[in-house]
Amino acid sequence: xAQVTQNPRYLITVTGKKLxxxxxxxxxxxxxxxxxxxxxxxxxxxxxxxxxxxxxKGDVPEGYKVSRKEKRNFPLILESPSPNQxxxxxxxxxxxxxxxxxxxxxxxxGTRLTVV
Amino acid sequence: xxxVMQIPQYQHVxxxxxxxxxxxxxxxxxxxxxxxxxxxxxxxxxxxxxxSGEVKKQKRLTFQFGEAxxxxxxxxxxxxxxxxxxxxxxxxxxxxKFQFGxxxxxVVTP
Numbered sequence: 001x002a003q004v005t006q007n008p009r010y011l012i013t014v015t016g017k018k019l020x021x022x023x024x025x026x027x028x029x030x031x032x033x034x035x036x037x038x039x040x041x042x043x044x045x046x047x048x049x050x051x052x053x054x055x056x057k058g059d060v061p062e063g064y065k066v067s068r069k070e071k072r073n074f075p076l077i078l079e080s081p082s083p084n085q086x087x088x089x090x091x092x093x094x095x096x097x098x099x100x101x102x103x104x105x106x107x108x109x110g111t112r113l114t115v116v
Numbered sequence: 117x118x119x120v121m122q123i124p125q126y127q128h129v130x131x132x133x134x135x136x137x138x139x140x141x142x143x144x145x146x147x148x149x150x151x152x153x154x155x156x157x158x159x160x161x162x163x164x165x166x167x168s169g170e171v172k173k174q175k176r177l178t179f180q181f182g183e184a185x186x187x188x189x190x191x192x193x194x195x196x197x198x199x200x201x202x203x204x205x206x207x208x209x210x211x212x213k214f215q216f217g218x219x220x221x222x223v224v225t226p
Binding site: 035040041042043044045059090092101102103104105106107108109110 | 125146147149151157158159160161164204206208212214215216217218219
């Protein structure tokens with residue numbers, strides 16, 4: 001089954017304790033992205049990657065890191081989480097068309113992160 | 117920069133009624149996509165519109181892309197309880213920037 005798999009689904013952590021949220025897709029998509037979703041703010045892009053070893057900042061990258069060593073995996077790293085990073089996080093992937101346009105994202109099931 | 121705005125933010129609908137949600141961009145878009153997120157779920161891609169004035173239908177859902185490619189609408193006829201959720205539009209501007217709107221949360225009253 002074509003899917004984007006995120007882990008964990010739920011995570012409670014303490015301020016400053018490094019964590020990684022994993023994301024893997026089995027559709028051979030070039031484009032992968034991380035979003036955070038907060039009430040009233042919709043989906044805001046954190047980082048994206050257009051291919052292996054190519055990553056770039058989205059709209060809200062502060063406090064986050066990513067890597068794209070393999071095409072299928074795109075982990076999100078919080079080196080020193082803070083309470084304002086409490087949010088619902090989604091990984092998404094898509095094929096890339098002409099001009100770098102995506103053809104519609106496939107989203108993972110989400111990771112609800114609480115930083116206390 | 118590009119801004120994608122959706123109205124209304126909330127929509128309460130009686131089962132069986134029709135409603136429309138709107139998506140407006142401050143800049144011309146090369147495409148627009150619509151997603152649905154059920155409560156507790158993740159966004160699911162519904163459709164993409166590319167051409168000026170394009171209209172596409174999926175059963176009771178009708179999607180339209182404006183002539184100027186700066187706005188879009190989603191019209192649902194004969195609303196059912198299965199239509200509950202948040203509907204997001206997302207557009208790509210001429211520089212390739214892709215942005216989601218804040219969404220319209222739809223509540224259906226039986």
